[in-house]
Amino acid sequence: MLGLLQKHCPVCGMDVDKNTAMKRFGKYFCSEEHAGQYAEMKMARDIERKDYEDRGSGGGGCC
Numbered sequence: 001m002l003g004l005l006q007k008h009c010p011v012c013g014m015d016v017d018k019n020t021a022m023k024r025f026g027k028y029f030c031s032e033e034h035a036g037q038y039a040e041m042k043m044a045r046d047i048e049r050k051d052y053e054d055r056g057s058g059g060g061g062c063c
């Protein structure tokens, strides 16, 4: 039951104290560095997916 209050950094899995942790994207990180790392990972995944969706739509081009 106590585990519900325990937060972990999604990058390294370290226990974080939600009073001192960095909060980004609704998640708690052990450090600003890992928050940034998570943002990069998330962005890379989003771009990959967007690229795949663009290809699936049959192109069209912008401008």
Ligand SMILES: [Zn+2]
Pocket (backbone or CB within 6 Å): 009, 010, 011, 012, 013, 014, 029, 030, 031, 034
């Ligand atoms: Zn971390």
